[in-house]
Amino acid sequence: xxxxxxxxxxxxxxxxxxxxxxxxxxxxxxxxxxxxxxxxxxxxxxxxxxxxxxxxxxxxxxxxxxxxxxxxxxxxxxxxxxxxxxxxxxxxxxxxxxxxxxxxxxxxxxxxxxxxxxxxxxxxxxxxxxxxxxxxxxxxxxxxxxxxxxxxxxxxxxxxxxxxxxxxxxxxxxxxxxxxxxxxxxxxxxxxxxxxxxxxxxxxxxxxxxxxxxxxxxxxxxxxxxxxxxxxxxxxxxxxxxxxxxxxxxxxxxxxxxxxxxxxxxxxxxxxxxx
Amino acid sequence: xxxxxxxxxxxxxxxxxxxxxxxxxxxxxxxxxxxxxxxxxxxxxxxxxxxxxxxxxxxxxxxxxxxxxxxxxxxxxxxxxxxxxxxxxxxxxxxxxxxxxxxxxxxxxxxxxxxxxxxxxxxxxxxxxxxxxxxxxxxxxxxxxxxxxxxxxxxxxxxxxxxxxxxxxxxxxxxxxxxxxxxxxxxxxxxxxxxxxxxxxxxxxxxxxxxxxxxxxxxxxxxxxxxxxxxxxxxxxxxxxxxxxxxxxxxxxxxxxxxxxxxxxxxxxxxxxxxxxxxxxxxxxxxxxxxxxxxxxxxxxxxxxxxxxxxxxxxxxxxxxxxxxxxxxxxxxxxxxxxxxxxxxxxxxxxxxxxxxxxxxxxxxxxxxxxxxxxxxxxxxxxxxxxxxxxxxxxxxxxxxxxxxxxxxxxxxxxxxxxxxxxxxxxxxxxxxxxxxxxxxxxxxxxxxxx
Ligand SMILES: Cc1cc2nc3c(=O)[nH]c(=O)nc-3n(C[C@H](O)[C@H](O)[C@H](O)COP(=O)(O)OP(=O)(O)OC[C@H]3O[C@@H](n4cnc5c(N)ncnc54)[C@H](O)[C@@H]3O)c2cc1C
Ligand SMILES: NC(=O)c1ccc[n+]([C@@H]2O[C@H](COP(=O)([O-])OP(=O)(O)OC[C@H]3O[C@@H](n4cnc5c(N)ncnc54)[C@H](OP(=O)(O)O)[C@@H]3O)[C@@H](O)[C@H]2O)c1
Numbered sequence: 001x002x003x004x005x006x007x008x009x010x011x012x013x014x015x016x017x018x019x020x021x022x023x024x025x026x027x028x029x030x031x032x033x034x035x036x037x038x039x040x041x042x043x044x045x046x047x048x049x050x051x052x053x054x055x056x057x058x059x060x061x062x063x064x065x066x067x068x069x070x071x072x073x074x075x076x077x078x079x080x081x082x083x084x085x086x087x088x089x090x091x092x093x094x095x096x097x098x099x100x101x102x103x104x105x106x107x108x109x110x111x112x113x114x115x116x117x118x119x120x121x122x123x124x125x126x127x128x129x130x131x132x133x134x135x136x137x138x139x140x141x142x143x144x145x146x147x148x149x150x151x152x153x154x155x156x157x158x159x160x161x162x163x164x165x166x167x168x169x170x171x172x173x174x175x176x177x178x179x180x181x182x183x184x185x186x187x188x189x190x191x192x193x194x195x196x197x198x199x200x201x202x203x204x205x206x207x208x209x210x211x212x213x214x215x216x217x218x219x220x221x222x223x224x225x226x227x228x229x230x231x232x233x234x235x236x237x238x239x240x241x242x243x244x245x246x247x248x249x250x251x252x253x254x255x256x257x258x259x260x261x262x263x264x265x266x267x268x269x270x271x272x273x274x275x
Numbered sequence: 276x277x278x279x280x281x282x283x284x285x286x287x288x289x290x291x292x293x294x295x296x297x298x299x300x301x302x303x304x305x306x307x308x309x310x311x312x313x314x315x316x317x318x319x320x321x322x323x324x325x326x327x328x329x330x331x332x333x334x335x336x337x338x339x340x341x342x343x344x345x346x347x348x349x350x351x352x353x354x355x356x357x358x359x360x361x362x363x364x365x366x367x368x369x370x371x372x373x374x375x376x377x378x379x380x381x382x383x384x385x386x387x388x389x390x391x392x393x394x395x396x397x398x399x400x401x402x403x404x405x406x407x408x409x410x411x412x413x414x415x416x417x418x419x420x421x422x423x424x425x426x427x428x429x430x431x432x433x434x435x436x437x438x439x440x441x442x443x444x445x446x447x448x449x450x451x452x453x454x455x456x457x458x459x460x461x462x463x464x465x466x467x468x469x470x471x472x473x474x475x476x477x478x479x480x481x482x483x484x485x486x487x488x489x490x491x492x493x494x495x496x497x498x499x500x501x502x503x504x505x506x507x508x509x510x511x512x513x514x515x516x517x518x519x520x521x522x523x524x525x526x527x528x529x530x531x532x533x534x535x536x537x538x539x540x541x542x543x544x545x546x547x548x549x550x551x552x553x554x555x556x557x558x559x560x561x562x563x564x565x566x567x568x569x570x571x572x573x574x575x576x577x578x579x580x581x582x583x584x585x586x587x588x589x590x591x592x593x594x595x596x597x598x599x600x601x602x603x604x605x606x607x608x609x610x611x612x613x614x615x616x617x618x619x620x621x622x623x624x625x626x627x628x629x630x631x632x633x634x635x636x637x638x639x640x641x642x643x644x645x646x647x648x649x650x651x652x653x654x655x656x657x658x659x660x661x662x663x664x665x666x667x668x669x670x671x672x673x674x675x676x677x678x679x680x681x682x683x684x685x686x687x688x689x690x691x692x693x694x695x696x697x698x699x700x701x702x703x704x705x706x707x708x709x710x711x712x713x714x715x716x717x718x719x720x721x722x723x724x725x726x
Contacts, residue, residue, distance in 0.1 A: 001717075001720060001721055001724045001725075003717050003720075004656070004713060004716045004717055004720065005713065006350075006653045006656075006709050006710075006712055006713040006716065007706065007709045007710045007713050009509040009510075009512045009513035009706055010509070010510070010513035010514075011345070012345040012346055012505075012506065012509045012513075013345075013506045013507070013508075013509040013510035013512075013513055014506070014510070015344065015345045015506070018356035018357065019356065092353075095351075095353060096353060096355065096356055099352050099353060099373075099377060100355065101377070102376060102377065103376075103377060103379065104377065104378065104379075123350070123351060124351050124352075125307055125351055125378075208307070208351060209307045
């Protein structure tokens with residue numbers, strides 16, 4: 001049994017600092033009755049990574065699709081205080097965006113955003129949650145080791161409190177050099193505290209309202225090992241779905257449509273009300 | 276659609292009475308736990324107290340909350356970052372509407388439905404509710420259980436005085452804004468948050484402002500050390516600073532910042548800080564210091580326009596505004612004993628559960644030293660957990676009600692001895708109380724999991 005924690009005096013006393021958030025929205029032409037989707041990006045990314053392909057396609061399939069840039073990322077405020085941002089602040093950013101939508105959305109988080117969504121699900125009763133190549137819910141040691149194997153210096157920089165450098169071959173398996181370079185140029189800084197927390201964090205509580213969770217993995221992921229994805233899925237009592245031939249950034253790959261269509265089919269099957 | 280109460284008494288639908296902040300939380304959380312709910316609301320809109328101008332709304336044009344956002348909001352529906360620390364009542368109303376829309380609650384609420392009678396049927400296996408609709412038609416329905424969330428800050432508590440007052444005698448329930456004060460000599464009675472707010476408005480708009488209080492109080496400014504004062508308090512609570520030390524720190528801070536209020540003619544408080552429901556008001560002291568408010572002791576008697584006070588002083592006024600508070604009532608409950616009414620107040624375990632019934636609950640009957648909606652959320656989660664445990668582990672629920680009987684009068688005051696006055700019947704220390712609810716929730720949850 002997971003205990004409910006209602007008593008949180010320090011959280012009440014120290015609310016996250018308010019910020020302006022960038023939210024990119026792509027809406028269907030007509031009201032379709034389908035639930036809204038809220039996409040949450042990963043480390044160093046921003047809402048724009050979903051606007052490349054996924055948001056428009058989801059809207060075409062009838063889902064009001066939104067993506068938020070976490071504080072200090074993309075077009076959101078809080079860049080000056082990024083070094084002090086924690087995962088709790090990011091969870092706050094996600095829930096603030098979710099409650100501003102007309103209905104309960106399905107939260108879809110990628111990589112670090114997957115972990116943030118897992119934490120948000122325990123504090124806000126979303127319609128459902130989708131964790132895409134998520135940092136594992138119990139701890140991110142597997143990802144840290146994977147990073148250390150491909151780029152020990154990158155890991156060291158991260159441990160030293162600097163933004164973890166990334167290389168295109170850790171993120172993409174399908175893209176040509178030019179496109180990959182363009183995406184790499186769009187990456188921003190990351191909060192050192194959030195980077196540490198990604199490695200060491202406890203499992204979040206259970207999704208409120210029993211929201212169903214889908215876990216999606218990338219077959220060629222260099223940052224989140226398949227075992228970590230399976231562990232996350234097990235935590236939610238489900239089986240992960242792996243997409244072969246995909247790198248970590250599934251939403252930017254050439255065959256981006258495949259994982260998204262699979263996610264949208266799952267969402268379409270969800271019961272429309274939380275019960 | 277939630278199905279309507281079935282007149283045979285065999286129904287699975289629960290009834291929530293009232294769509295104020297507490298009733299909405301009840302509908303949302305019972306739905307979230309899978310129960311069918313129908314909510315009956317007398318007004319034509321959600322929000323209760325915060326539905327300005329509605330039948331049980333007691334806010335006035337200028338009301339801003341006194342509890343800052345983190346304490347006031349539903350924990351799973353935070354107020355927008357863009358709102359100030361202390362939002363205006365119109366924002367609160369918008370907040371409840373958005374909550375209702377976001378969680379799709381409106382289709383479970385029947386507006387314009389006033390509950391006029393409530394009684395158990397079938398050996399209390401179900402409850403019969405009589406509702407009166409706007410066109411005066413009465414109708415009875417049966418429900419599997421009832422959550423009463425009718426609010427307790429709207430039925431006026433009138434003071435009684437000797438003599439007759441010839442001017443205008445109003446209660447704060449009638450006070451919607453300062454227009455009524457202009458050009459008048461106004462006596463404001465009562466030193467709760469309403470009385471202090473209205474005294475400030477009288478200072479700003481009336482010809483003269485007299486403020487009568489029957490004791491001295493502690494006036495907490497809205498901000499201390501650059502943050503909302505309640506956040507400072509909870510920082511200390513979270514750091515486990517003992518209560519007595521906290522009281523000492525508050526006294527020292529107030530002495531250092533606000534100073535000795537007796538120099539303005541106010542009486543010395545007859546109690547320690549935290550021992551009366553907190554007054555959060557930065558402007559009262561300001562206007563006292565400007566001489567815009569004349570402090571007065573308790574009223575003795577009236578003769579025409581003349582008022583005599585307890586200290587023998589006299590004055591003439593055109594209007595008396597009694598901000599003497601509100602009394603809890605559940606006037607539609609045929610037999611108030613069901614909620615352990617002793618002629619004066621209700622005795623409920625954790626202010627929610629009656630040991631007499633496993634399908635009758637009260638939400639929102641608390642006077643926290645903090646915000647309401649966070650607490651109403653956890654109260655209604657506790658009710659939902661109780662109902663789930665009742666389905667899955669009936670014996671555990673019986674044991675729970677046994678505890679409820681034993682601990683009926685346990686009050687969650689964090690060891691504080693509140694001043695003896697009607698308005699403290701349901702006073703709670705929010706941190707003590709939320710921890711109590713947390714224990715209840717986890718106890719019921721464990722029972723439902725292990726069967
Ligand atoms: C002036 C003022 C300022 C306040 N400021 C704060 C603050 O800053 N922070 C804070 O946390 N709290 C504050 N409060 C406390 C306030 O009581 C709560 O915020 C909150 O409104 C309580 O909600 P409720 O749902 O329990 O009751 P209410 O808001 O009173 O709602 C009760 C609902 O039940 C309905 N109802 C009643 N009887 C019946 C019936 N027989 N049949 C059908 N429907 C019925 C009513 O129409 C109403 O909609 C303030 C109160 C007042 C009076
Ligand atoms: N957000 C806001 O800005 C705001 C504004 C107003 C109210 N509120 C909230 O609304 C609730 C009700 O507040 P309220 O101020 O209306 O009522 P209240 O807290 O009950 O205060 C009533 C005041 O009147 C006095 N009083 C009661 N009976 C009296 C009598 N017979 N003769 C003389 N004095 C008498 C009380 O004195 P004792 O000390 O002796 O009891 C007290 O000072 C509270 O929870 C309050 O916090 C919030």
